Amino acid sequence: MAAGTNKPLLSVRDLVVEFETDQGVLRAVDGVSFDIHAGETLGLVGESGCGKTVTGLSILGLVPSPPGRIVSGRILLEGSDLAGMDEVGLRKIRGSKVSMIFQEPMTALNPVFRIGNQMRDVLQRHQGLTRLQAHSAAIEILAKVGIPEPAVRVEDYPHQLSGGMRQRVMIAMALSCGPKLLVADEPTTALDVTTQAQVLEQIVRLQQEFGMAMLLVTHDLGVVAETCRHAVVMYCGRIVESSSIDELFARPRHPYTTGLLASIPRATEERGDELPVIPGMVPDLLHLPRGCAFADRCPKAHERCRQSVPHLDLLQSTRTSVACYEPNA
Amino acid sequence: MEVLQYIVRKLIAGIPLVLGVTLISFVLIVYFGPDKTYELLGKNPTAEEIAEIRSQLGYDQPFTTRYLDYLREVIRLEFGNSESTDEKVSSILARTIPTSLALAIPGFILGNLLGVMLALVAAYFRGYWIDKFIMGFAAVGMSISFLIAIIGFQILLSSSDGLDLLPVRGWDTSTPLQYIRYVTVPTLATVFVALGYNTRFYRAVIVEEMTRDHVRTARAFGVPPAQLFYRNILKNSMIPIVTRIMFSIPVIVISGSLLLESYFGIPGVGKVTYDAIVTGDQPILKAVVVLTAVLFVVAQLLADICYRIVDPRVSLK
Numbered sequence: 331m332a333a334g335t336n337k338p339l340l341s342v343r344d345l346v347v348e349f350e351t352d353q354g355v356l357r358a359v360d361g362v363s364f365d366i367h368a369g370e371t372l373g374l375v376g377e378s379g380c381g382k383t384v385t386g387l388s389i390l391g392l393v394p395s396p397p398g399r400i401v402s403g404r405i406l407l408e409g410s411d412l413a414g415m416d417e418v419g420l421r422k423i424r425g426s427k428v429s430m431i432f433q434e435p436m437t438a439l440n441p442v443f444r445i446g447n448q449m450r451d452v453l454q455r456h457q458g459l460t461r462l463q464a465h466s467a468a469i470e471i472l473a474k475v476g477i478p479e480p481a482v483r484v485e486d487y488p489h490q491l492s493g494g495m496r497q498r499v500m501i502a503m504a505l506s507c508g509p510k511l512l513v514a515d516e517p518t519t520a521l522d523v524t525t526q527a528q529v530l531e532q533i534v535r536l537q538q539e540f541g542m543a544m545l546l547v548t549h550d551l552g553v554v555a556e557t558c559r560h561a562v563v564m565y566c567g568r569i570v571e572s573s574s575i576d577e578l579f580a581r582p583r584h585p586y587t588t589g590l591l592a593s594i595p596r597a598t599e600e601r602g603d604e605l606p607v608i609p610g611m612v613p614d615l616l617h618l619p620r621g622c623a624f625a626d627r628c629p630k631a632h633e634r635c636r637q638s639v640p641h642l643d644l645l646q647s648t649r650t651s652v653a654c655y656e657p658n659a
Numbered sequence: 660m661e662v663l664q665y666i667v668r669k670l671i672a673g674i675p676l677v678l679g680v681t682l683i684s685f686v687l688i689v690y691f692g693p694d695k696t697y698e699l700l701g702k703n704p705t706a707e708e709i710a711e712i713r714s715q716l717g718y719d720q721p722f723t724t725r726y727l728d729y730l731r732e733v734i735r736l737e738f739g740n741s742e743s744t745d746e747k748v749s750s751i752l753a754r755t756i757p758t759s760l761a762l763a764i765p766g767f768i769l770g771n772l773l774g775v776m777l778a779l780v781a782a783y784f785r786g787y788w789i790d791k792f793i794m795g796f797a798a799v800g801m802s803i804s805f806l807i808a809i810i811g812f813q814i815l816l817s818s819s820d821g822l823d824l825l826p827v828r829g830w831d832t833s834t835p836l837q838y839i840r841y842v843t844v845p846t847l848a849t850v851f852v853a854l855g856y857n858t859r860f861y862r863a864v865i866v867e868e869m870t871r872d873h874v875r876t877a878r879a880f881g882v883p884p885a886q887l888f889y890r891n892i893l894k895n896s897m898i899p900i901v902t903r904i905m906f907s908i909p910v911i912v913i914s915g916s917l918l919l920e921s922y923f924g925i926p927g928v929g930k931v932t933y934d935a936i937v938t939g940d941q942p943i944l945k946a947v948v949v950l951t952a953v954l955f956v957v958a959q960l961l962a963d964i965c966y967r968i969v970d971p972r973v974s975l976k
C-alpha cells in the first residue's frame with residue numbers, strides 16, 4: 331500500500347479472463363489490477379458472481395479451461411509472469427510459493443484418501459521430505475491450526491471431520507510448505523457463525539506468524555474490516571474502488587461501495603429495521619451495458635455514465651482509486 | 660468378521676430374489692413350455708396311455724407339489740438327468756461352465772480395461788481430435804450389431820478373402836496356442852462391441868469426476884496429471900465403474916455366451932442352454948435359470964464388497 335520503493339510481491343496488471351459459453355463470450359474479469367506486498371493482506375470484496383474466485387484462480391493458473399482462459403494481462407510474482415507460465419512451471423509454484431484455500435470445505439479434499447496421506451503428498455513433492463518426515467511435519471502443522479489430537483486425526487478420512495475441521499485441514503495443507511502468498515477464497519463462508527470467527531482468527535494469526543501475504547476474497551465487509559488494511563471492491567468483473575480500510579469505511583467513494591456498506595447489519599441498529607438494499611439487479615455479464623455496469627442501479631447516474639466506462643483513477647490528494655464519474659466527496 | 664457377517668446377511672437377503680425367479684421361470688417352463696407327452700407316445704394313443712405317460716412325467720401332480728419338488732432340486736443342486744442325453748445335469752454343468760468362462764473372460768477383461776483406458780485418454784483430451792476419434796470409434800462399436808462384428812472379424816482373420824490365420828469356428832483347448840487360436844475371433848468381436856458402450860459410459864463418469872472440487876484442490880497443490888488421474892479421478896470413479904462391471908457379469912454370461920457358443924459351436928453352458936431351449940429339455944433349463952439368479956445375487960454381493968474396498972465412506976451395514 332504505502333508507495334514505498336520496495337517492489338510488491340504480487341502485481342496483477344490489466345487481467346482479463348473470459349469464458350466461452352453457449353450464449354457467447356462472458357468476460358468474468360475485465361482489466362483488474364492490484365498489488366500485494368510481502369506480509370500484507372488485501373481484501374477482495376464484491377457480490378456473488380463478480381469474478382472474485384476467477385481472479386484468485388487466475389493467480390495459480392487454475393481457471394477451468396476450456397471454457398475459460400486468461401485473455402490478457404500479467405500476473406507478476408516476484409517478477410516472473412504467472413499468466414504466461416507453462417503448466418510445469420506453475421506446478422512447482424502451486425502449493426509451495428502460492429497456496430489457495432477454497433470456498434467449499436466439504437468437498438475440497440479427496441474423499442478416498444486419509445488427510446495425512448494428502449498432506450504428506452504435498453510436503454513430499456515440494457519439500458523433498460521423506461514419508462516419515464512428511465508425516466511428522468503434517469502432524470505438527472495440524473496442531474498449529476488448532477486440530478485436537480493431530481496424531482490421531484491425521485489418520486481420518488475427510489468425511490470423518492466436521493466442516494470447520496476440514497477447513498482447518500485445508501489451511502494446514504496450504505501453509506505446510508511455507509508459501510509467500512495465500513489466496514483465501516471465502517474461507518469461512520460455508521461454516522457456521524461461531525466456527526467462522528475461530529477459523530478466521532486462526533488464519534490471521536498464522537498469516538502473521540508465517541509472515542505471508544494474503545489475498546482474502548470475501549463478500550463480507552465485516553471480515554475485511556477485521557483482517558485487512560487495504561481492500562479492492564469488484565463489480566461485474568471490474569475493480570470499482572481501491573482504498574485503505576479506514577478510508578473505505580469512513581468515506582466510501584463509489585456509490586456501489588456506499589450501498590455495500592449500508593447493507594451491513596450493525597449491532598446498534600434496532601431489530602426489525604429493514605436493512606437498505608441496493609435497488610435493481612446485477613446485470614447479466616453476457617449483456618453488460620455500454621457504460622458503467624452500475625449505472626442502472628446508481629442514484630447519481632447521468633448520461634455520461636451510460637455512454638462510457640469510467641476508468642479506475644487515483645482521486646486527487648488521496649490514496650483511493652475509484653472508477654466513477656461522480657465519486658462521493 | 661464384519662465382512663463375513665455381511666456376506667451371510669446379504670446371501671439370506673438374496674433368497675427372495677432366487678425364489679421369485681424360480682417361481683416365474685417354473686411357471687413359464689412347466690406350463691407354457693413344451694409338453695413332452697405326445698413326443699413319447701405312438702400314433703393314436705388311448706386315454707389311458709396318455710394318463711400313464713403324464714403321471715410318469717409328473718404332469719398330473721398339483722402345482723404346489725411340482726414347485727416344491729423343483730425347490731428341493733434347487734436346494735440340493737441336483738436337477739436330475741437331461742431329457743435328451745440322459746447325462747446328469749450337474750455333470751453337464753461341471754463340464755461346460757469352465758469352457759464358457761475360458762471363452763468369456765478374455766473379452767470381459769479386455770473390454771473393461773481398454774474401455775477405462777480409452778475413456779481416460781478421451782476425457783483428458785476432451786474436445787480435441789483424439790477424443791473425437793475415440794468417441795467416433797465407440798459410436799461405430801455401439802451401432803454395429805454383434806453378429807455383424809463377428810462375421811466381420813471372421814472374414815478378416817479366418818477366411819481366404821482375409822488373412823486366413825484362424826479357424827472359422829469350433830473349440831480346442833488342448834494347448835495354450837490352440838486356445839488362443841480359437842478364442843481370438845469371438846473375443847475380438849465381443850471387445851469391439853463392448854468397447855463402444857464401455858468407453859462412452861466410462862468417459863462420462865470420468866469427465867464428471869474431473870469437475871469435482873477435490874480435483875481443483877489437488878491441482879492447486881501442484882499434483883502432476885498422472886497422479887491426478889489415478890488418485891483423484893480414477894479412484895473416485897470406482898463406484899460407478901465397479902457397478903457396471905459387476906452387473907455386466909450375468910448379462911455377459913447369459914446372452915453373450917448363448918450367442919457366441921451356438922454360433923461358433925463351442926461346447927459351453929450357452930450352447931447347452933440353447934439346445935435345451937430348442938428341444939425343451941426342462942431339467943437343464945431349470946438348472947440354468949437358478950444359476951443365473953444366484954449369479955445376480957453374487958454379483959451384487961461382490962459389488963457391495965468392492966464398494967467398501969474402493970470408498971472409505973461406504974460401510975457394510
Ligand SMILES: Nc1ncnc2c1ncn2[C@@H]1O[C@H](COP(=O)(O)OP(=O)(O)OP(=O)(O)O)[C@@H](O)[C@H]1O
Nearest residue numbers: 349358377378379380381382383384385394397615
Ligand atoms: N466454469 C465456468 N464457466 C462459465 N462461466 C463461469 C465459470 N466459472 C465462473 N464463471 C462465470 O464467471 C463469473 C464470475 O464467477 P466467480 O466464481 O469468480 O464469482 P465470485 O465473485 O467468486 O462469486 P461467489 O461470491 O458466488 O463465489 C460468474 O458470472 C460466472 O458465471
Ligand SMILES: [Mg+2]
Nearest residue numbers: 382383433515
Ligand atoms: Mg467465489
